[in-house]
Amino acid sequence: MKRGHALTPVPAVPGRLLDAQLHLLDRQVIDNDGVPVTTVDDLELSGPALETELAPGTAAPVLTALLTGPVLGTRIFGGRPPSSRLIRIPWADVSEVGVVLKLGVSGEHLDAGWVERWIRDKIIARIPGGRHDPR
Amino acid sequence: MKRLLGVALGVLTAIGGFVDIGDLVTNAVVGSRFGLSLVWVVGVGVLGICLFANMSGRVAAASGRATFEVIRERLGPRAGLANLSASFLINLMTVTAEIGGVALALQLASSVHYLLWIPVAALAVWLVVWRVKFSIMENVTGLLGLTLIVFAVALFLLKPDWGNLAGQALAPAVPAEETAPTYWYYAIALFGAAMTPYEVFFFSSGAVEEGWSIKDLVQSRINVLVGFPLGGLLSVAIAGCAAVVLLPAGIAVTSLSQVILPVAEGAGKVGLAFVLVGLVAATFGAALETTLSSGYTLAQFFGWSWGKFRRPAQAARFHLAMIICLFIGLAVLVTGVDPVLVTEYSVVFSAIALPLTYLPILIVANDPQYMGQHVNGRPVNVLAMVYLVIILAASLAAIPLMIVTGAGS
Amino acid sequence: MLRRTALTGPATHLPGRKRRRPHVWAACLTMASVLAGCSGTGSTISTAVEDSSSAIATARLALHLESSGKLTRAATSTALDDSLKELETSRKTVLELSPATEMERQAVQEALGVLDHCAASLTDARDAAASNDGGPTLPDGERELAAAADRLSALGTKDGGK
Numbered sequence: 001m002k003r004g005h006a007l008t009p010v011p012a013v014p015g016r017l018l019d020a021q022l023h024l025l026d027r028q029v030i031d032n033d034g035v036p037v038t039t040v041d042d043l044e045l046s047g048p049a050l051e052t053e054l055a056p057g058t059a060a061p062v063l064t065a066l067l068t069g070p071v072l073g074t075r076i077f078g079g080r081p082p083s084s085r086l087i088r089i090p091w092a093d094v095s096e097v098g099v100v101l102k103l104g105v106s107g108e109h110l111d112a113g114w115v116e117r118w119i120r121d122k123i124i125a126r127i128p129g130g131r132h133d134p135r
Numbered sequence: 136m137k138r139l140l141g142v143a144l145g146v147l148t149a150i151g152g153f154v155d156i157g158d159l160v161t162n163a164v165v166g167s168r169f170g171l172s173l174v175w176v177v178g179v180g181v182l183g184i185c186l187f188a189n190m191s192g193r194v195a196a197a198s199g200r201a202t203f204e205v206i207r208e209r210l211g212p213r214a215g216l217a218n219l220s221a222s223f224l225i226n227l228m229t230v231t232a233e234i235g236g237v238a239l240a241l242q243l244a245s246s247v248h249y250l251l252w253i254p255v256a257a258l259a260v261w262l263v264v265w266r267v268k269f270s271i272m273e274n275v276t277g278l279l280g281l282t283l284i285v286f287a288v289a290l291f292l293l294k295p296d297w298g299n300l301a302g303q304a305l306a307p308a309v310p311a312e313e314t315a316p317t318y319w320y321y322a323i324a325l326f327g328a329a330m331t332p333y334e335v336f337f338f339s340s341g342a343v344e345e346g347w348s349i350k351d352l353v354q355s356r357i358n359v360l361v362g363f364p365l366g367g368l369l370s371v372a373i374a375g376c377a378a379v380v381l382l383p384a385g386i387a388v389t390s391l392s393q394v395i396l397p398v399a400e401g402a403g404k405v406g407l408a409f410v411l412v413g414l415v416a417a418t419f420g421a422a423l424e425t426t427l428s429s430g431y432t433l434a435q436f437f438g439w440s441w442g443k444f445r446r447p448a449q450a451a452r453f454h455l456a457m458i459i460c461l462f463i464g465l466a467v468l469v470t471g472v473d474p475v476l477v478t479e480y481s482v483v484f485s486a487i488a489l490p491l492t493y494l495p496i497l498i499v500a501n502d503p504q505y506m507g508q509h510v511n512g513r514p515v516n517v518l519a520m521v522y523l524v525i526i527l528a529a530s531l532a533a534i535p536l537m538i539v540t541g542a543g544s
Numbered sequence: 545m546l547r548r549t550a551l552t553g554p555a556t557h558l559p560g561r562k563r564r565r566p567h568v569w570a571a572c573l574t575m576a577s578v579l580a581g582c583s584g585t586g587s588t589i590s591t592a593v594e595d596s597s598s599a600i601a602t603a604r605l606a607l608h609l610e611s612s613g614k615l616t617r618a619a620t621s622t623a624l625d626d627s628l629k630e631l632e633t634s635r636k637t638v639l640e641l642s643p644a645t646e647m648e649r650q651a652v653q654e655a656l657g658v659l660d661h662c663a664a665s666l667t668d669a670r671d672a673a674a675s676n677d678g679g680p681t682l683p684d685g686e687r688e689l690a691a692a693a694d695r696l697s698a699l700g701t702k703d704g705g706k
Contacts, residue, residue: 026208026215028200028438035449039207039438075212099198099505116440120451127265131448134268246618384605387598390626392619396605403614411619544591 018097020063028100029066029089031107038112040101041075042067042086065090066101068112087111145354148277149362154369155421156236157229157328157482159414160475162370163394164543165321166377168387169310171303174371176322180329181367183522185359187493190500190511190519191335192355195342198505202339203435205505206495218495219436221488223429226333228481230425231464234260235474236418239391244411250469257465260422264457269344269443276420283413287372289401295379303378320536320543323529324479327486329367330526333428335496340431344444349509376401390475430457479543487533489526497523585641585648589655592634593700596662599627599634600696603669604689610673611682617673624670631666635659658695665692 010017018024020043029037047061048054069086089112095104107113124130165173191202198205203222207215237260238252245252263272309318347355376397377388386393391414398410427443434441434453441453468474497519500511511519537543606623609615615623638656643649665688672685680688 026212028204028208035445036438036440072212072216076216099200116451119455120448124447124451124454127447129266129447131446132266133446134266134443243619243622246621380605384601385597386601386605387595389595389598389630390623392606392623392626393602395619396602396609396615396623399609399614399619400605404616407614407616407619 016097023097024066024101029068029103029112030100031103031110032095032105033107035107037089037103037107037110038068040066041069041071042080044083044086044088063091066094087114142354142357144274144278145358146362146365147281148274149358150365150369151277151280151283151416152273152420152424153363153366154280154283154373154417155229155331155424156233156418156474156478157331157485158370159236159373159394159417160388160391160478161321161324161328161482162373163377163381163388164479165325166374166388167381167393168313169318169321170378170382171300171371171374172307172310173318173322173325174304174374175307176325177329177367177370177374179525180326181364183326183525184330184334185363186515186518186522187330187335187496188338188359188363189356190515191339191496192342192347192359193352193509194496194499194505195339196347196349196352196355197507197509199343199348200505201343201431201435202336202496202499203432204438205499205502207436209499209502210495214495215436218491219432221491222332222336222432225481225484225488226425226429226432227460227463228477228484229331229333230422230429230460231467232474232478232481233418233422233425234461234464235468235477236391237415237422238468239474240411240414240418243392243395244415249474250471253465253468256419256422257461260419260426261458261461263423264426264443265447265454269341272423272443273341273420276416276423279416280413280420282409283369283373283417285398285402285406285409285413286369286376289398289406289410290372290375290379292401292406293376293379293397295375300375300378314540316536317540317543319532320483320540323486323533323536324482324543326529327484327489327533328482329370330489331482331485332488332492333425335492336428336431337424340427340435340441344442346444352509426457426460429460430454483533483537483542487530490523490530493526494523585643585651588637588641589651590700592638592655592659593696595634596631596659597693597696597700599630600662600666600689600693603627603666604686604693607669607673607682607686607689611686620673621670624666624673628663628666628670631659631663635663655699658692658699661695662692665689 024043025040027040029040031037043063044065044067045061046064048058065088067086067088070081071086074080089103089110093103093105093110094101096102103110108117120130162177194205195201203219206218210218234253234256235249237256238249241247241252241256242249309315342351342355345351373394377394380397380400381388381393386396388394395407395410395414398406402409430453431441433439433456434450437452439452440450442450447454467477497511497516499505501516503510603624606615606620606627610617610620635656638652638659641648641652643652665685668680668688669685672680672682
C-alpha cells in the first residue's frame with residue numbers, strides 16, 4: 001500500500017523483540033516454585049482507548065498485564081469478554097519469557113489461581129491424604 | 136548392572152502394559168472369526184505406535200513439556216480444542232471400557248457378578264491414582280501384566296498346525312463365512328486397538344512425571360522399540376489362541392469368558408490362574424493409564440497444575456477432573472451396558488480420532504523451538520507422513536463401514 | 545410347553561427324550577425351499593441361529609473343560625451365564641419379529657421352538673456345573689447341549705444356510 005512516506009524503522013531497543021501472538025498468547029504461566037498457574041488468554045495494554053484521536057506526544061502503549069479468564073468461546077467464535085471478567089497478572093510479576101512465562105512471585109496470592117485454591121481448600125484437602133506428598 | 140536392571144524393568148513394563156481390554160477383546164474376536172488373516176494389521180499398528188510414542192517421548196525429554204501443553208500453543212485454541220474434545224471423549228469411553236474390563240475379569244476369578252465389582256474397581260483405580268507413586272504403579276501393573284504371556288504358552292501347548300497358521304497370517308484372505316466389509320471394519324478396529332491415542336499422551340506425560348531428560352532418551356527408545364513389538368506379539372498370541380480353539384468350534388467371541396477358554400484348554404488350571412491375574416493386571420493398569428490421561432489432557436490444555444509427582448493439594452483441578460471422569464465411567468457402567476460392547480466401540484472411535492491426536496505430535500516434533508537439535512530426522516518424517524495417510528484412510532472409512540456392516544455383526 | 549419348561553426350571557426328565565414333531569418338520573422343509581433366506585425374517589433368524597450356535601458351542605467347550613478339570617467353577621459359571629445371556633438376546637430378536645406371511649410365521653415359530661430348547665439345555669448345563677449333588681450332572685448337561693446344537697444346525701441348514 002503506498003503511503004506518503006516510508007514507515008520509520010523500529011528503533012533499536014535494549015532487550016528482546018517479542019511477537020505478542022506467537023510468544024505470549026496461549027503460553028503457560030509458571031510461578032516461582034515451578035507450579036503452573038494458568039495460560040495466557042489475552043494481554044492488557046496501557047494507552048488510549050481504540051478509536052480515539054491521538055494527540056501528538058502520546059506515549060506508546062505499554063504491556064501492563066497478562067490476562068486470563070473465560071475466553072475459550074470468544075477465542076473460537078470471536079468477540080471478547082468485558083475487562084471486568086478477566087483476571088490480571090501484572091506484567092511486573094513476570095520474570096522470564098521463554099517457552100513458558102515464569103513469574104517471580106508465588107502463585108498462592110494471585111487472583112489467577114483462585115479456582116485452583118478454592119477446589120483445593122473445599123474439595124481436595126477434605127479427602128484424606130490430599131496433602132500427602134507422593135515422593 | 137543396575138543400569139541393565141533398569142533397562143530390563145523398562146522393557147518388561149512396556150510389554151506387560153501394552154495389552155489392554157481393547158487388545159484383548161478385539162484380538163480375540165478377530166481370531167475367532169477371521170483366524171490369523173488380520174495379523175498384519177497388528178504389525179502395522181505396532182510400528183505406528185512405536186513411531187509416535189518415540190516422538191512424543193522425545194518431545195517430553197527435549198522440551199520438558201508434555202505433548203498437550205504444546206498443542207494449544209502451537210496450533211491455537213480452535214484446533215487445540217478440537218483435539219482436546221476428541222481425545223478426551225474417546226479417553227472417557229476407554230476409561231469406561233477398562234473399568235468394565237476389570238470388573239469382568241474379577242467376575243471370572245470369583246463368580247461374583249461384575250456389576251458388584253464395578254464400584255470396587257472404580258474406587259481401587261481412584262485410590263491408586265490418589266496415593267501410589269507413579270513409578271511403583273507403572274512397574275507393578277506392568278510386571279503383573281506379563282503373566283499374559285500364558286497366551287503364547289497355551290498356544291504352544293495346544294500344538295496347532297503352525298503351517299496353517301502361518302499361511303493364514305502371511306497370505307491374508309477374507310474367510311468364507313465373513314464378508315469383505317466386515318474384514319476391513321475389524322482391520323480398522325484392530326488398528327485402533329493397537330494405536331490407542333491415550334498411550335501417546337500417557338507416554339509423554341509420564342516422561343515429565345519421571346523427570347526424563349535427553350540422557351534418558353536411549354532408555355525410552357529401547358522401551359518402545361523392544362517392549363511394544365513384544366507386546367504386539369502377545370496380542371497376536373491372543374488372536375492365535377482364539378483362532379486355534381474358538382474358530383473351529385464356531386464360537387464368535389462376544390464376552391471376556393470366551394477369551395480365556397483356549398488358555399484353559401492349553402494350559403489347564405495353572406494357565407487359567409495366570410491369565411486371570413494377567414487380565415486383572417492389564418485392565419487395571421490400563422484403567423489407571425486412561426484415567427490419568429483424561430486428567431493430563433484437560434490439565435495440560437487449560438494450563439492447570441498437574442502431575443502425580445505433586446501433592447494432590449497442589450494439583451487440585453487435575454485430581455478433581457479424574458474423580459469426575461471415574462464417576463462418569465461408573466455411572467455409565469452401572470446402567471448395565473455390556474462392557475465388551477463399549478470396548479468394541481471404543482477401539483473403532485479411537486481409530487476415528489487418530490488423525491486429530493497424532494497430527495499435532497508430528498507438528499510439535501518438528502518444531503526446533505521446543506526440540507532444539509532433537510527434531511525429527513528425515514526418515515522419521517517420511518514414515519510419519521506415510522502413517523498419517525494410513526491413519527486418515529482408516530479414520531474416514533470407519534463410519535461408513537460401521538454402518539454397512541452393522542458394527543461388525 | 546417348551547417355554548413353560550424353560551421358565552420353571554430344570555426338567556430332570558429331559559435327557560434322552562427327543563422332541564420331534566414330524567408334521568412341523570415337513571412343513572418347514574417346504575417352507576425352506578420357498579424361503580430363499582433373503583427376507584428380513586430369514587436373515588434375522590439365521591443371525592439368531594448363528595449367535596445361538598456360538599453360545600451353545602461355548603457352553604459345550606466350557607463344560608468339556610470343566611469335566612477335564614481345566615476350568616474353575618467360577619470361570620465355568622461365568623462362561624455359561626454369558627452364553628445364556630447371548631442366547632436370550634438372540635431369542636428376543638426372533639420374538640420381536642412380526643412375520644407377514646403364514647410361511648414366515650411358521651419359520652419364526654420353528655426357530656423359537658428350537659431356541660427355547662437351547663435355553664432349557666443351557667439352563668440345565670449351568671445348574672449341572674453349579675452343583676454336584678441332585679439335579680443334572682455334567683455328562684447330562686453335555687448331552688443336552690449336544691442335542692441342542694444338532695437341532696440348531698438342522699435349523700440353520702434348513703433356513704438356506706447363511
